[in-house]
Amino acid sequence: MNRCLSGGGYTTLSDTLGTPLGFLECASVRFPRDAKELVDGVPFEERRERFCGHYVESNGNGMYAFRMAFVTDGKMINKEIFHRAKLLLADPVVVERIREMQDVAAQATQASITALMQDWVDIANADPNELCAHMRVNCRHCWGIDGAYQWVNMAEYMMAMREAAKHPDAAVPDISGGFGYTLYNDPNPGCAHPSCFGQGQAHVHIADTTKLVGSARKLYAGVKQKANGEIEILMHSQEKARENIARCLGAFKDAVQLPGDDARRKPVAAVPTLEQAQQTYLQVIQGGKP
Numbered sequence: 001m002n003r004c005l006s007g008g009g010y011t012t013l014s015d016t017l018g019t020p021l022g023f024l025e026c027a028s029v030r031f032p033r034d035a036k037e038l039v040d041g042v043p044f045e046e047r048r049e050r051f052c053g054h055y056v057e058s059n060g061n062g063m064y065a066f067r068m069a070f071v072t073d074g075k076m077i078n079k080e081i082f083h084r085a086k087l088l089l090a091d092p093v094v095v096e097r098i099r100e101m102q103d104v105a106a107q108a109t110q111a112s113i114t115a116l117m118q119d120w121v122d123i124a125n126a127d128p129n130e131l132c133a134h135m136r137v138n139c140r141h142c143w144g145i146d147g148a149y150q151w152v153n154m155a156e157y158m159m160a161m162r163e164a165a166k167h168p169d170a171a172v173p174d175i176s177g178g179f180g181y182t183l184y185n186d187p188n189p190g191c192a193h194p195s196c197f198g199q200g201q202a203h204v205h206i207a208d209t210t211k212l213v214g215s216a217r218k219l220y221a222g223v224k225q226k227a228n229g230e231i232e233i234l235m236h237s238q239e240k241a242r243e244n245i246a247r248c249l250g251a252f253k254d255a256v257q258l259p260g261d262d263a264r265r266k267p268v269a270a271v272p273t274l275e276q277a278q279q280t281y282l283q284v285i286q287g288g289k290p
């Protein structure tokens with residue numbers, strides 16, 4: 001049995017090295033040999049697993065991890081928590097498990113970095129016209145027969161007829177331009193109608209944002225309807241995305257000239273290693289500057 005003195009005594013770390021967790025019977029917590037044994041109603045192996053997880057999550061804060069995994073009554077003093085955490089961290093099972101968790105965390109970080117970097121690239125290269133675009137489209141006379149008003153179809157023409165019938169003085173709608181008008185046709189350069197002269201008419205197209213895919217979907221940041229009914233399409237900043245990419249690639253570093261540097265020495269635009277790029281990237285996404 002390891003020594004574990006009460007009343008302010010210590011079990012030194014060297015006492016426990018090489019000794020798997022034995023019965024360390026102390027005031028409020030004991031570490032059993034049997035991983036299945038309950039500690040405050042929870043199997044020891046489960047609390048040990050929690051300890052490892054909190055240790056990795058807190059980037060190596062053993063006392064925090066111990067508090068989260070083992071302390072249930074809030075009465076344990078810091079010195080005791082420190083001591084218990086040290087004991088756990090000397091356990092080869094814990095050491096191995098923490099190493100495994102750190103490897104998984106590193107891989108997950110790498111994956112998230114790659115994914116987020118891809119998002120920035122996609123946002124930077126997205127075409128805003130896929131979300132909303134100002135277009136010049138054909139007018140009603142561009143493609144009408146002999147330049148006359150072109151109707152969409154007979155239903156539209158009949159509707160116009162019914163409307164005209166309500167006003168005795170209204171002229172009968174001209175059907176000579178024919179049917180087949182489609183909003184998105186190009187203007188006819190030869191259109192002679194005074195409102196067009198081949199320039200078409202302005203039209204703002206807003207995409208169905210529920211059907212956006214790829215980079216356009218990543219560029220889309222939502223929609224806002226104003227009090228007057230106008231709709232505004234929100235987009236993520238492409239400028240910011242480009243800046244983040246450039247910062248990750250170290251593009252801004254060569255512009256930094258420290259006091260005392262030899263003015264004649266040309267700044268070197270060093271190509272960052274993958275690790276340096278990742279480090280810079282993490283700083284950027286955490287709001288810091290590289």
Ligand SMILES: [Zn+2]
Pocket residue numbers: 138139140141142143187188191192193196197198199200
């Ligand atoms: Zn026209």
